[in-house]
Amino acid sequence: MQIIDNIHAFFWQSTTANNCNTYLLSGPTPILIDPGHLRLFDYVRQGLDELGLALTDIGLVLCTHAHPDHIEAVQLFKQSGVPVAVHETEWEMIEGMKNQISAMGIDLEAMAPDFFLREGELTVEGVELAVFHTPGHSPGSTCLYLPEEKALFTGDLVFKDGLGRTDLPGGSGEQLKKSILRMASLDTDWLLPGHGNHLEGKNDIQRNFAALEQFYFAYV
Template sequence: MAANNCNSYLLEGEARILIDPGHAHFFGHVESGLRQLGLNVVDVDLVIATHAHPDHVEAVRLFKDSPTLFAMHQTDWQLLDQMSKSLGSTMDTDAYLPSFFLDRGQLTVKDISLEIFHTPGHSPGSISIYWPQKRALFTGDVLFKDGLGRTDLPGGDGDALKQSIRELASLDVEWLCPGHGDIISGGGRVRNNFQRVEEFWFAYI
């Protein structure tokens, strides 16, 4: 999309979890999608940011008057605090204070159980989210269809990104849901994507 807005994902059960709300000025698209489901922002229990870059996290500030909780990795919240000094009031960290921090381990919200992986490389506090019940993996900007995240931004680390991707490749994934671009469906296609990325892209980072 224009201005590099990210993919946003709604996980729905008894709980509703929104992954990466995106840029604030594009959030109308997310609100429209929620309305089609008969929902609005106050119906979202938890917003998770996979990392601190504005195209994934900026719209979190639009939830400040709702009961919605917000979570991200502490290292990237610290990165966000650093970036706010150069990005100005739209990234004022007072509007992005997490309800709690995420790190490696299990997260359960009502009937939705997720596995959180700390997957640095694109940013130092990037996380990936695995939903075992659906065999769905949400990778943020760690991994895309036929590509991987940049490592030339503050806190980027090519070796760490390789290690993160290799760890994710061991999961049983039917749906690969990246932060930008197309979703990959089918376990074979997901495995082939991991293989292609390692064989082609790892040489460049």
């Protein structure tokens, strides 16, 4: 689905298997955000095929965090020589869980990032992204923001009518709330979450943030 001229979304619709939404930023160096589970990647591959893109055409893969439903399929891109990035704090957490990850049948080394995301600006051949460290769902979760398009990729920080869980390793309700309030202050026309439907328009997005604070924060 084309969101705007340079953003395509591959929304995960299945109700029988957990996976994330994947986003493509088109340009001289196409950027893929959160490729999802390895075994469920075919729906993204099909979408890329329809756009005339092979895996080797992708210039960079960015992961909002390192839970398997967001990051596992990066190994396909690494095999194709495409660089992958995630926040350093996130990768440190995952490395500390190496035994648990291996027990799930996931090859941690095959997903190792080529560089780490850090708070600040990231420019890739004319595409300007702001990287925000937004812990809470996980220690190294990040949100990615396109200032020109006013598009915010929230990973599992916040969704339409919901927020990220904090009961997984490294989760923190207090950090999650601080991160949500921080992202609510941005000038956002497009809220593009890691799961579920997206939100369009400043008013609807601000209403969503306000409702989360009003109805959910007391229980986090």
